Amino acid sequence: MAFEGLTERLQKAMTNLRRKGKVSESDLRDTMREIRLALLEADVNFTVVKDFVKTVRERALGAKVLEGLNPAQQIVKIVNEELTKTMGETAVPLNKSPKIPTVIMMAGLQGAGKTTTVGKLALKLKNEQNARPLMIAADVYRPAAIQQLQQVGQQIGVPVFEMGTDVDPVEIVRQGMAEAEANHNDYVFIDTAGRLQIDEQLMTELANIKDLVHPDEILLVIDAMTGQNAVNTAEGFDQKLDVTGVVLTKLDGDTRGGAALSIRAVTGKPIKFVGQGEKMTDLDVFHPDRMADRILG
Numbered sequence: 001m002a003f004e005g006l007t008e009r010l011q012k013a014m015t016n017l018r019r020k021g022k023v024s025e026s027d028l029r030d031t032m033r034e035i036r037l038a039l040l041e042a043d044v045n046f047t048v049v050k051d052f053v054k055t056v057r058e059r060a061l062g063a064k065v066l067e068g069l070n071p072a073q074q075i076v077k078i079v080n081e082e083l084t085k086t087m088g089e090t091a092v093p094l095n096k097s098p099k100i101p102t103v104i105m106m107a108g109l110q111g112a113g114k115t116t117t118v119g120k121l122a123l124k125l126k127n128e129q130n131a132r133p134l135m136i137a138a139d140v141y142r143p144a145a146i147q148q149l150q151q152v153g154q155q156i157g158v159p160v161f162e163m164g165t166d167v168d169p170v171e172i173v174r175q176g177m178a179e180a181e182a183n184h185n186d187y188v189f190i191d192t193a194g195r196l197q198i199d200e201q202l203m204t205e206l207a208n209i210k211d212l213v214h215p216d217e218i219l220l221v222i223d224a225m226t227g228q229n230a231v232n233t234a235e236g237f238d239q240k241l242d243v244t245g246v247v248l249t250k251l252d253g254d255t256r257g258g259a260a261l262s263i264r265a266v267t268g269k270p271i272k273f274v275g276q277g278e279k280m281t282d283l284d285v286f287h288p289d290r291m292a293d294r295i296l297g
């Protein structure tokens with residue numbers, strides 16, 4: 001289960017604190033050390049951990065929590081609030097263009113869950129807004145990618161624009177956009193290629209697609225299971241593409257939590273959705289406060 005180790009360790013730190021009744025500065029220091037280790041072990045970015053611990057400690061001391069009633073409870077509350085803040089405070093909705101179509105470009109490493117997420121998001125918009133999306137298959141390097149998107153399209157009843165694997169992806173996107181205009185599609189999803197790691201050629205291709213269509217949303221799809229690497233990947237993509245949001249996938253797996261807790265703080269970009277399974281309906285809006293509750297258990 002996701003966050004299992006982190007939740008267990010944070011709860012233990014809080015239980016130890018609650019046992020004290022009165023909390024001294026040295027007790028607070030011990031608690032903050034336990035929290036620090038718990039976060040580092042969950043693969044949270046070092047700087048994020050440092051800032052987090054410092055803020056919680058300063059707030060606890062500044063508010064004279066230790067001299068007040070129920071200091072342990074107050075500290076739990078501060079930890080919860082700061083976890084929420086670290087993850088971005090509030091849910092951030094999908095950008096929407098004032099005139100149709102809203103263009104959503106996906107980016108991410110191979111296997112992160114781009115194609116799956118395109119389908120999940122298109123279905124969500126279809127169900128919730130009666131939207132009429134078009135999905136453009138612009139991953140020409142992995143032959144099975146187009147087929148996979150077509151299967152997803154069939155499953156959710158959303159059309160796919162494709163031109164096979166012999167056409168330049170930028171040209172595919174250009175023609176796909178024309179098709180969307182002609183059909184008055186209100187959303188266009190661009191499923192782009194990924195690689196096993198960031199490379200220059202891929203980034204140039206993505207930048208060219210971006211320059212052509214000026215997407216309303218560039219969603220970076222990140223596999224939550226990849227911990228610190230997820231954060232490095234996010235930074236790499238963001239530097240080149242200036243993404244507008246992140247989708248964190250595979251949160252149904254046993255991720256330790258590092259990516260969920262680090263990405264916003266490191267990149268400044270909001271996590272907008274989380275993937276929590278392989279089914280087309282397994283996509284949820286990311287709510288930092290609910291995630292903090294879940295992490296604290």
Ligand code: GDP
Nearest residue numbers: 110111112113114115116249250275276277278
């Ligand atoms: P892409 O290469 O980035 O397009 O990745 P895919 O969409 O092909 O996904 C790679 C694998 O991850 C597939 O087997 C998906 O079913 C799986 N996957 C994607 N999102 C999730 C998720 O949220 N949870 C789980 N458990 N699996 C996922």
